[in-house]
Amino acid sequence: MNGTVTVPGDKSISHRAVMMGSIAEGETLIKNFLTGEDCLSTMKCFMELGVTFDGPSDGNLKVYGRGLHGLKEPGKVLDAGNSGTTMRLITGILSGQNFFSVITGDRSLTSRPMGRVITPLTKMGAQIAGRKGNTMAPLGIRGGDLQAIEYISPVASAQVKSCVILAGLYAGGVTSVTEPFKSRDHTERMLKHFGCDIEVRGNTVSVKGGSLLRGSEITVPGDISSAAFLMVAAAIVPGSDITIRDVGLNPTRDGIISALTGMGAQIELLNSRILSGEPVSDIRVKSSGLKGTIIEGDLVPRMIDEIPVLAVAASVAQGQTVVRDAAELKVKESNRISAIVEELKKFGVDIEELPDGFIVKPGNMLKGAEVDTRMDHRIAMAMTVAGMVSEGKTQIKDTRCVNISFPGFYDVLKILGKE
Ligand code: S3P
Numbered sequence: 001m002n003g004t005v006t007v008p009g010d011k012s013i014s015h016r017a018v019m020m021g022s023i024a025e026g027e028t029l030i031k032n033f034l035t036g037e038d039c040l041s042t043m044k045c046f047m048e049l050g051v052t053f054d055g056p057s058d059g060n061l062k063v064y065g066r067g068l069h070g071l072k073e074p075g076k077v078l079d080a081g082n083s084g085t086t087m088r089l090i091t092g093i094l095s096g097q098n099f100f101s102v103i104t105g106d107r108s109l110t111s112r113p114m115g116r117v118i119t120p121l122t123k124m125g126a127q128i129a130g131r132k133g134n135t136m137a138p139l140g141i142r143g144g145d146l147q148a149i150e151y152i153s154p155v156a157s158a159q160v161k162s163c164v165i166l167a168g169l170y171a172g173g174v175t176s177v178t179e180p181f182k183s184r185d186h187t188e189r190m191l192k193h194f195g196c197d198i199e200v201r202g203n204t205v206s207v208k209g210g211s212l213l214r215g216s217e218i219t220v221p222g223d224i225s226s227a228a229f230l231m232v233a234a235a236i237v238p239g240s241d242i243t244i245r246d247v248g249l250n251p252t253r254d255g256i257i258s259a260l261t262g263m264g265a266q267i268e269l270l271n272s273r274i275l276s277g278e279p280v281s282d283i284r285v286k287s288s289g290l291k292g293t294i295i296e297g298d299l300v301p302r303m304i305d306e307i308p309v310l311a312v313a314a315s316v317a318q319g320q321t322v323v324r325d326a327a328e329l330k331v332k333e334s335n336r337i338s339a340i341v342e343e344l345k346k347f348g349v350d351i352e353e354l355p356d357g358f359i360v361k362p363g364n365m366l367k368g369a370e371v372d373t374r375m376d377h378r379i380a381m382a383m384t385v386a387g388m389v390s391e392g393k394t395q396i397k398d399t400r401c402v403n404i405s406f407p408g409f410y411d412v413l414k415i416l417g418k419e
Contacts, residue, residue, distance in 0.1 A: 001230075001233055001234050001237050001240040001241075001242050001413075001416040001417060002239075002240065002241055002242060002416065003242060003243075003415060003416050003418075004242070004243040004244075004245060005230070005242070005243075005244055005245070005412050005415060005416060006222055006244065006245050006246055007222040007223055007226040007227045007230065007244060007247065007406070007412070008032075008034050008035075008036065008222065008223060008226060008405075008406060008407060008408065009032040009033055009034035009059070009220035009221070009222065009223060010034065010186075010220050010221055010222065010223040010224070010225075010248045010278075011034050011036060011038055011039060011085070011223055011225065011405050012085065012158070012184060012186050012223075013186050013190070013218075013220045013221070013248065013278065014030070014033050014034040014036075014039040014042075014220050015038070015039055015042045015083075015085045015086060015089065016089070016162070016186055016187055016190050017030045017033070017061075017063075017190065017218045017220065018030070018033075018039065018042045018043055018046060018061070018063060019042065019046070019089055019090070019093065019166070020190055020191065020194050020213055021063030021065055021215065021216075022046045022049070022051040022063055022065060022066065022071070023065065023066065023067065023068050023070075023071070023093065023169070023213060024063075024065035024067070024194055024212075024213035024214060024215045024216070025065055025067050025212060025213065025214055025215060026065055026214060026215030027062060027063065027064055027065065027215045028062070028063040028065060028215045028216055028217070028218065029060065029061075029062050029063075029216075029217045029218070030060065030061040030062075030063065030218050030220060031059060031060055031217070031218065031219040031220065032059045032219055032220040032221075032222075033055070033056050033059060033060065033061040033220060034220065034223065034405070035056050035059075035407060036403060036404055036405045036406065036407055037081060037082065037083075037403050037404050038081065038082060038083035038085065038086060038404050038405060039083075040081075041079065041080050041081035041082070041083050041086045042080075042083065042085075042086045042090070043061075044079065045078045045079070045080065045086060045090055045103070046063075046071075048074040048075070048076065048078055049071040049072060049074055049078075049101075050066060050070070050071055050072035051063065051064065051065075051066055051071070052064045063215075065213070065215045067212075068096075068169060068170065068210075068212065068213070071093075071097055072099070073097075073099035073100065073101065074101050077102045077103070077104055077138065078090065078101060078102065078103040078104070079103075079104060079105065080103055080104070080105040080109060080137075081105055081106055081109070082105065082106050082108055082109055082333060082375075082401075082404055083105070083109065083404075084109060084112055084159055084332075084333075085159055086105075087103055087105055087109060087114070087137060087139075088114070088116075088117045088159040088160065088162075088163045089159060089162050089163050089166060089187075090103060091103060091114070091117055091118075091121065091128070091139060091141060091163060092117065092121065092162065092163035092164060092165070092166035092167040093166050093167070093170075094141045094143050095121045095124065095126035095128070095141060095143040095146060095167045095170070096126075096143050096144070096146055096166075096167055096169065096170025096171070097143040097144060097170075098143065098144040098145075099142075099143070099144075100140070100141070100142050101140075101141050101143075102138055102139065102140050102141070103137060103138065103139050103141070104137050104138035104139075105137055108333050108334065108375065108376075109137060110131070110136060110137045110138065111136065112136070112137075112331055112332075113135060113136070113331055114130055114135060114136055114137055114139060115134065115135035116153075116154075116155060116157065116160050117159070117160055117163045117164075118130060118134055118135070118139070120149060120151045120153075120160070120163075120164045120167075120177075121163070121164070121167055123149050123151070124146040124147055124148070124149050124164075124167055124168075124171055124175070125145055125146045125147050125171075126141060126142070126143050126144075126146060126167070127141070127142040127143075128140070128141050128142075143170075146167055146168075146170050146171035146172070146209075147171055147172060147173065148168060148171040148172060148173030148174050148175040148209060149164075149171075149175055149176075150175075150176045150178075151164050151175070151176065151177045151178070152178050153177055153178065153179045153180070154180070155179070155180070155328065156179045156180050156181040156182070156183045156298075156300075156301040157179070157183055157328070158183040158184040158185070158186070158187065158252075160177070160179075161177045161179055161183060161187065161205060162187040164177045165177060165187055165188075165191070165198070165205055165207050166187070168207040168209060169196075169207060169209060169210070169211060169213075170209065171209040172209050173208075173209055174206050174207065174208050174209070175206065175207055175209065176204055176205065176206040176207075177204070177205050178203055178204040179203050180203070181203070181297070181298040181300075181301050182203050182252055182298070182301070183252065183301045184250065184252040184253055184301075185200070185205075185250070185252050186250065186278070187205075188200050188205055189250075189277045189278060190218070190277065191207070191211075191213070192277065193216055193218065193276060193277045194213035194214055194215075194216050195212070195213065195214040195216075196211045196212070196213050197211040198211070217276075218276045219275050219276050220248075220276075221246055221247060221248030221249075221275055221278055221280045222244065222245070222246045222247040222248060222280075223247075223248065223405065223406075224247050224248050224249065224250075224253050224254065224256065224306075225253075225305045225306060225378075225405065226405060226406040226409075227244045227247045227283060228256045228305075228306040228309050228310075229309050229381045229382065229384070229385055229406070229409070230242060230244055230285075230412065230413075230416065231244070231256065231260060231265075231267070231283065231285045232260070232309045232310070232312055232313045232385055233385045233388055233413070233416075234285040234286070234287060234416075235260060235265040235266075235267075235285055235286075235287055235288065235290065235313060236287065236290065236312075236313060236316050236385075236388075236389050237287060237388055237389060238287050239287060240285070240286065240287040241284070241285075241286045241287070242284070242285055242416055243270075243282055243283065243284045243285075244282065244283045244285075245271075245282045246275075246280055246282065247280065247281060247282070247283050248278050248279070248280055249269065249272070249279045249280060249281045249283075250278055250279060251279070251302075252301070252302060253302060253303075254302065254303075255295075255299050255300075255301075255302030255303025255306065256303045256306040256309075256310065257269075257283075258299065258302070258303075259293060259295055259299065259303060259306075259310055260290075260310075260313065262293050263290040263291055263292070263293045263313060263314075263317055263321075264288055264289060264290050264291050265285065265288060265290060265313075266285065266286040266287075266288045267283065267284070267285050268283070268284040268285075269281040269282070269283060270282040270283075270284060289318065290313055290314075290316065290317040290318070291317055291318050291319045292314060292317050292318065292319030292320045292321040292322075292360070292362065293314070293317075293321050294321070294322045294323075294324075295307070295310065295321070295322070295323045295324070295326070295357075296322070296323070296324045296325045296357075297325055300323075300325045300326050300328075304326070304328060304329070305332075305378060307323060307326060307329060307336065307340070308336055308339070308340050308378045308379055308381075308382035309378070309381070309382040309385055310323070311323070311340045311344060311351070311358065311360060311382065312344070312382050312383075312385045312386045312389075314360040315344055315347070315349040315351070315360055315366060315386065316366065316389055317360075317362060318362055319362055320359060320360065320361055320362060321359070321360045322357065322358075322359050323354075323357035323358055323359075324354060324356050324357040325356055325357065326356055326357045327355065327356040327357075329357075332376070332378075333374075333375075333376040333377065333378070333404075334374040334375070334376040334379060336376070336378070336379065337353060337354075337356075337357065337358060338353065339374055339376060339379045340358060340379070340382070341353045341358050342372075343369070343371055343372065343379065343383050343386075344360075344386065346369035346370065346371065347366040347367060347368075347369045347386050347390055347394075348364045348365070348366055348367045348369075349364060349366065350362075350363060350364055365391060366386060366389055366390040366391065367390055367391050367392055368387060368390045368391065368392035368393045368394040368395075369383075369386075369387070369390070369394055369395075370394075370395045370397070371383040371387070371394065371395065371396045371397065372397060372398075373396060373397060373398045373399065373401055375398055375401045376401060377401045377402050377403075377404040377405050377406065378405070380396055380398070380399050380401050380402050381402055381406060381409055383396060384396060384399075384409075384410075384413070388413075
């Protein structure tokens, strides 16, 4: 793999830019907006809530903000599609609205845990009902008149933190969230960028109810979670030298760089700068031999979405790799622990499942396999990278799901393969 490419805009940041633009005063211009299906789901939900948009065209999306209290009761059920971020963050905003709304999603999303946001939102005074004893979508939400809370979250989850902070904008008093490890902080950075009154101390974030957001311009950096597939591919396909330009390198998201560097990958960060409050760099990766590693503790939330592709790097490394403290992987778009273990076994990898991770043992040359993606975009892309370093043909069923986060993934691979 050789050449210089860019990856699509960051998914987490694109979602938040639409959400904050929608409840801000005035217009917001989002540049390099990710037109992946998840972010389009967020946009469609806000259209149902009365927000108008221009675009997306040529990567630009204009949002005509309606202010904190300008959303309208939706006439139909909101559809978050496959996107946990859409459902959990919008539920926080809907909890502050004086109207009734219902939000649902696809088969994967309606079996993911929503109790983690319903619990704090109910404490704040929202009335939320859901399936399975109020733990799963569809969710019915009657919002309004929230009280501030000091919430100690049992999980390091940016979706839980962001949901409570967004609801806190509608509560009387100061709402705070404390998490066990620091999860991605795009909500905090973007609220500041929109001029909002928000404070961060250690693992605690606080926001004052009623703080207004001012429409803004945001340039979305490339998504490090998408870049990660190319980084691992370049690290393990012999003779590779690639550069990925303009990638977001927020310190709460850069665990994959630390992990791969620790495994002996040759990675250089170039042209580092700040774009719309987020650190950005160009990333150069050259192939090299890798060794095994341990992924645990606070490194896990810093690379939670990159663990499927890290497992592929571990499969060709010398020495054992252990991933633990990663039970959250079980409640992603699929159960990613069993997906990683079952699919990599098909490639001949010696991998053992743990309750909160897995162990990859070295030794076996990968052989091509027939992969079941489980309609999970990150499993599809990680197993594509496994196929690139396998002997023989790999067949991946249902690759359409890559459009959730990385439209054009296979085109980018072809470009890097040709140069
Ligand atoms: C995200 C947070 C993470 C991550 C997801 C996007 C976000 O989920 O896995 O892909 O944009 O806030 P959790 O909050 O469940 O850890």
